[in-house]
Amino acid sequence: MRVLVLLCLLSLATLAGAGEPPSFTPQTLDPKAGEVCYAVTLADVDGDDREDVVVVTENRVLWYHNPDWKMRVVIADQTERDNVCIAPLDIDGDGQVDFALGAGWLNNRHLGTLYWLKRKASLDDPWAVHPIGRESWAHRLQWGDVLGTGTPQLILSPLNKTRGEGVRLLAYHKPANLLDETPWKSTVLDESLNGMHAHWTGDLDGDGQTDLLTGSAEGLSWFRRDAQGALTKTRISAGVEGASPTPQKTGAGEVKVGRLGKNRVYIAAVEPMHGNHAVIYLQPQGTSADPPGAWDRVVLDDTLGRGHAIWPSDLDRDGFDELVLGHSDKGTGEPAGPGVFVYSPNETGKVWTKHIVDNGEVATEDLISRDLTGDGWPEIVAVGRATRNVRLYINQGKKQ
Numbered sequence: 001m002r003v004l005v006l007l008c009l010l011s012l013a014t015l016a017g018a019g020e021p022p023s024f025t026p027q028t029l030d031p032k033a034g035e036v037c038y039a040v041t042l043a044d045v046d047g048d049d050r051e052d053v054v055v056v057t058e059n060r061v062l063w064y065h066n067p068d069w070k071m072r073v074v075i076a077d078q079t080e081r082d083n084v085c086i087a088p089l090d091i092d093g094d095g096q097v098d099f100a101l102g103a104g105w106l107n108n109r110h111l112g113t114l115y116w117l118k119r120k121a122s123l124d125d126p127w128a129v130h131p132i133g134r135e136s137w138a139h140r141l142q143w144g145d146v147l148g149t150g151t152p153q154l155i156l157s158p159l160n161k162t163r164g165e166g167v168r169l170l171a172y173h174k175p176a177n178l179l180d181e182t183p184w185k186s187t188v189l190d191e192s193l194n195g196m197h198a199h200w201t202g203d204l205d206g207d208g209q210t211d212l213l214t215g216s217a218e219g220l221s222w223f224r225r226d227a228q229g230a231l232t233k234t235r236i237s238a239g240v241e242g243a244s245p246t247p248q249k250t251g252a253g254e255v256k257v258g259r260l261g262k263n264r265v266y267i268a269a270v271e272p273m274h275g276n277h278a279v280i281y282l283q284p285q286g287t288s289a290d291p292p293g294a295w296d297r298v299v300l301d302d303t304l305g306r307g308h309a310i311w312p313s314d315l316d317r318d319g320f321d322e323l324v325l326g327h328s329d330k331g332t333g334e335p336a337g338p339g340v341f342v343y344s345p346n347e348t349g350k351v352w353t354k355h356i357v358d359n360g361e362v363a364t365e366d367l368i369s370r371d372l373t374g375d376g377w378p379e380i381v382a383v384g385r386a387t388r389n390v391r392l393y394i395n396q397g398k399k400q
Helices: 002-018
Strands: 024-030 037-043 052-057 060-064 071-076 085-089 098-103 113-118 128-134 138-144 153-158 167-172 186-193 198-202 211-216 219-225 231-237 255-259 265-271 277-282 296-301 307-313 322-327 339-345 352-359 364-370 379-384 390-395
Touching: 024 060, 024 379, 037 085, 037 364, 037 379, 052 085, 052 390, 098 138, 113 138, 138 198, 153 198, 186 211, 186 219, 198 255, 211 255, 211 265, 255 307, 265 307, 277 307, 277 322, 296 339, 296 352, 307 379, 322 364, 339 364, 352 390
Parallel strands: 085 138, 307 364
Antiparallel strands: 024 390, 037 052, 052 060, 060 071, 085 098, 098 113, 113 128, 138 153, 153 167, 167 186, 198 211, 211 219, 219 231, 255 265, 265 277, 277 296, 307 322, 322 339, 339 352, 364 379, 379 390
16 A cells, blocks of 8 residues: 555656646637638738738638737638648748648549639738649648758648559749749659658758658658758658558558757657547657657557647747647547647656647647747647637736
């Protein structure tokens, strides 16, 4: 009994090290933005040095002005339904944000049409839509200089393969003349993976170069350039394992990178695609990001209902990123969700504590977290699939 009590006390002490994240005040920005809210991002649309909320629905792209959250239309019924993914960037170099958009998702046609959106003279006018290209099953977009050209490429991960042995992971190159309406040239980065749900671009190993992580039926794969500039691929983890790689049964789906203090990163994933596992992989201590096989897998939760959105964010400003997670269906645990939840780490990253931000009000399809109020404390924005809504969660950390 004495040993049991001691173990319980040690366990409580470890959990206490994880701390409590700040509280959040929910605010509905839109009770019904569309039939499905597919994606959300943040961008300073009007140039007032405040990031606005940008939402993708089946037939529109909308932006909500910070801080009054008035809704305006970027485009409506100007692309093949459904719009599914978006990535902001000043594409034409005029000092104002533009957007790359993936569309053509409706009714299993999955046309995979890609466009970039440019504003007109007034922000009240529908934006101009210019073609980029087409790739069936286009699912996620993100900018990053993966090829080391000095200019970011538009990285596309389609959901399923349509030719060859696997999904065509593509990098689209901006043309010299953006308005000539011809398809952008693309580079095939890989075509061997299956059921690729998402990707992440950034400097994973701290070498000053842009890396690429993918979540597929094969697990987590890491693409980086070698000393000669060639792109190499390493599998970090198989994720959820099975007899053979099968989308939604094996591997990984969502993937993002967070920090545990200044000198250590972690990879966060939902496993498998649309899966029930929230997982993080701990960077090996005392190394950069090598060797890949040494990344420790820690399961934070196995009760999700269609896990579909993750975002590492230092919500309490202690130097350690919490993991913000959303799932769109009712889970098997308590709380069951769907909704938005936060997992906070202890100093080792091996113990994580789950906290409720929203239980049941948003069937989360996508979410993002950054400071939107200017007080230095990150907010959370989530958009709903079945609930169709846009919700802002205002961080109350400064008031505590």
